[in-house]
Amino acid sequence: MAATLLDIAKKLNISIATVSRALNDRPGVGSDLRQRVLDTAIELGFVPNMAARSLVTSRTQTVGFVIHPFDHPFSSDPFYFPILMAIEVELVTHDYHIMLTSLNSDSPINLRMVDQSRVDGLILVGPNLNPQFVTSNITSGFPVVLVDNKPGHRKANTILCDDGGGAYEAATHLIGHGHTRIAHIGGPLDWISSRHRYAGYCAAMRDAGLEANCRAVHKESTTTATGEKAAAELLDSAEPPTAIFAANDSMALGAARAAAARGLTIPGDLALIGFDNISAAEHFSPPLTTIRIFKEQMGKLAARRILELINDPGMPPVETSVSTELVLRQSCGCA
Amino acid sequence: MAATLLDIAKKLNISIATVSRALNDRPGVGSDLRQRVLDTAIELGFVPNMAARSLVTSRTQTVGFVIHPFDHPFSSDPFYFPILMAIEVELVTHDYHIMLTSLNSDSPINLRMVDQSRVDGLILVGPNLNPQFVTSNITSGFPVVLVDNKPGHRKANTILCDDGGGAYEAATHLIGHGHTRIAHIGGPLDWISSRHRYAGYCAAMRDAGLEANCRAVHKESTTTATGEKAAAELLDSAEPPTAIFAANDSMALGAARAAAARGLTIPGDLALIGFDNISAAEHFSPPLTTIRIFKEQMGKLAARRILELINDPGMPPVETSVSTELVLRQSCGCA
DNA sequence: TTGAAAGCGCTAACAC
DNA sequence: GTGTTAGCGCTTTCAA
Numbered sequence: 001m002a003a004t005l006l007d008i009a010k011k012l013n014i015s016i017a018t019v020s021r022a023l024n025d026r027p028g029v030g031s032d033l034r035q036r037v038l039d040t041a042i043e044l045g046f047v048p049n050m051a052a053r054s055l056v057t058s059r060t061q062t063v064g065f066v067i068h069p070f071d072h073p074f075s076s077d078p079f080y081f082p083i084l085m086a087i088e089v090e091l092v093t094h095d096y097h098i099m100l101t102s103l104n105s106d107s108p109i110n111l112r113m114v115d116q117s118r119v120d121g122l123i124l125v126g127p128n129l130n131p132q133f134v135t136s137n138i139t140s141g142f143p144v145v146l147v148d149n150k151p152g153h154r155k156a157n158t159i160l161c162d163d164g165g166g167a168y169e170a171a172t173h174l175i176g177h178g179h180t181r182i183a184h185i186g187g188p189l190d191w192i193s194s195r196h197r198y199a200g201y202c203a204a205m206r207d208a209g210l211e212a213n214c215r216a217v218h219k220e221s222t223t224t225a226t227g228e229k230a231a232a233e234l235l236d237s238a239e240p241p242t243a244i245f246a247a248n249d250s251m252a253l254g255a256a257r258a259a260a261a262r263g264l265t266i267p268g269d270l271a272l273i274g275f276d277n278i279s280a281a282e283h284f285s286p287p288l289t290t291i292r293i294f295k296e297q298m299g300k301l302a303a304r305r306i307l308e309l310i311n312d313p314g315m316p317p318v319e320t321s322v323s324t325e326l327v328l329r330q331s332c333g334c335a
Numbered sequence: 336m337a338a339t340l341l342d343i344a345k346k347l348n349i350s351i352a353t354v355s356r357a358l359n360d361r362p363g364v365g366s367d368l369r370q371r372v373l374d375t376a377i378e379l380g381f382v383p384n385m386a387a388r389s390l391v392t393s394r395t396q397t398v399g400f401v402i403h404p405f406d407h408p409f410s411s412d413p414f415y416f417p418i419l420m421a422i423e424v425e426l427v428t429h430d431y432h433i434m435l436t437s438l439n440s441d442s443p444i445n446l447r448m449v450d451q452s453r454v455d456g457l458i459l460v461g462p463n464l465n466p467q468f469v470t471s472n473i474t475s476g477f478p479v480v481l482v483d484n485k486p487g488h489r490k491a492n493t494i495l496c497d498d499g500g501g502a503y504e505a506a507t508h509l510i511g512h513g514h515t516r517i518a519h520i521g522g523p524l525d526w527i528s529s530r531h532r533y534a535g536y537c538a539a540m541r542d543a544g545l546e547a548n549c550r551a552v553h554k555e556s557t558t559t560a561t562g563e564k565a566a567a568e569l570l571d572s573a574e575p576p577t578a579i580f581a582a583n584d585s586m587a588l589g590a591a592r593a594a595a596a597r598g599l600t601i602p603g604d605l606a607l608i609g610f611d612n613i614s615a616a617e618h619f620s621p622p623l624t625t626i627r628i629f630k631e632q633m634g635k636l637a638a639r640r641i642l643e644l645i646n647d648p649g650m651p652p653v654e655t656s657v658s659t660e661l662v663l664r665q666s667c668g669c670a
Numbered sequence: 671t672t673g674a675a676a677g678c679g680c681t682a683a684c685a686c
Numbered sequence: 687g688t689g690t691t692a693g694c695g696c697t698t699t700c701a702a
Contacts, residue, residue, distance in 0.1 A: 002450065002452070045450075047447070047450035047451055048451065049390070049451065049452050050386075050451040050452060050453050051385075051386045051387075051389035051390040051393075051395070051452060052386075052390050054386035055384070055386040055387050055390055058386075060386070062434070062453075065435075069420075069424070078413060078416040078417070078420075081413040081416040081419075082413070084416075084435070085404075085413075085437065088435050088436065088437055089404070089437060092436065092437070095447075097434050097435070097436065097448060097453065098434065098435045098436075099397070099432050099433065099434050099435075100400075100419070100423050100432075100433045100434075100435055101423065101427065101432065101433075102420060102423055102424060102427070112382070112430075113432060115337065115382035116382055116383065116384065116385040117337070117384055117385060117386060118385050118397075118432065224617075224618065250614075253618045278614070278615075279585075279613070279614075279615055280613075280614055280615035280618050280619075282559075283559065283588045283615050283619060284615075284618060284619070284620075285619075285620050
């Protein structure tokens, strides 16, 4: 059995109150006694029982990580895993643990881990979470941080990447290669990332005076198959684009397929830029130019933010945007 | 504040013991009273406080998921994420939660989440975990399940995929295409999966009477760069292979690069098969033939096993092997 | 500076 | 069938 406060107290012939105070660095213990308590604690391999502590403090030293099953459909390119791990690495530094749960649209709006007081805060990840669920949580006063999600016009603690800026840079780069008929293959417009990427693309086109040439296709998913279908529509149209900026790498790869099926070479006949920098992008031929997302950074910031909120739930909401980076490879036309 | 047993008891003018019994489906409560308890529990939105319950039962309804940072180096092809999610999905069905932690070689051999009594069992994932840590845990009597890991000659509850069988099938397929000089690029030999895949390859060669032609290169990592280097050695040797079976897809992709750098076409000059079926495999040109691993199945089985062990820690260890599947694409020479 | 004691919310004897 | 009560291990008043 694990050692308890009482074990230490007995051994030292003192009260458990003093032991508790010494172990928790609280005032009111002689420094010599404190040291002896610390020593015997180590000697006995004492580790505080979290259940007991939680019961009285109502603090669990745990944060919940909530994700929608759509966002991890056992796919081999799980966008949110690096974010999850970065969060864990940061939290563990502060003696916090992370509790995972997936939540689909049918799930009750109340999380069991919250009701059961298993977590001190929540990190809600991805755009597919039930909006009602998200709203109800951020208005509850419970510490909540959103990652790659942002509710309507309500302020919340969010961590996003600079989707708009990244898209702007991608489109501008294509324009720099001399293209004027640049199309966009976008994701679902109820995702904040899709909207921002679309907006960034539009802004770049407008700033280059190419507003009239804007052409965007939005689908309900962002898979390779979807990208292929969208690109097919574009390439088979009356005025096919000479360049495509896809809202993610998977769709860009699909677009490349559509191009290949029509005998079009990349980047000669069709220039291509994606978004994400998934591993396939690098190994593709030609290697795919794309926008890199700093997921570790996003995770780290999410972790820090939730800790701040837990320690001071009254803090005003902060929206954080992590910059992106254009990764130049060959699909855009660069040597 | 959340409702407690006492709130329900007061409202019904009964004792909290009766409430507890009714809520926990224990005998000794009149069925009419029981129903009234259930009703008021719902009415009051009662959810049991886990800390309080854990304190007395020393059960947490939580299992720990332990992974080595090497196995998720913020890579975009995180092998273990699908397994993690499959575990979560299965556990949530049984009202269990999953607590995540990463553990590197410097970490203390005792997990804080175990010492603090935060978890009822542990799922240890990946081959890079400190062997001492693994051994100490499986001999502790604490419920432990290993995934893609297996200690020396000690029996343990393990979930593996059929690495040997998959490798045998891959090599045999290459042999079927008429190749006789088939090389293997393997992973670190202290990984059980690498050893099994290597053994499967050797067995296939032997069964085909090609034992003398066996050629294997083992490196310390399994990245694309590593695969490229290994393939380079093989291709630049006196008797270069006409086919390569790589122990994972990333290395296969690297091998393809090495081939391309030497003007070799795939599968014409060099046939190639990988292992894993990562997303890049499908989009590669030519699409990569590989061995599919049923990760969701592995996760599900791990979850079920740990629950069994928690409910009966005395069960004898069971080793589970999930079959693999040859995914025929073009890099092997198939049309 | 230290100790005694109450109590967090729950389960599980033990009594009636 | 139902109530009383003793803790689980810890933090935190309140006294001394």
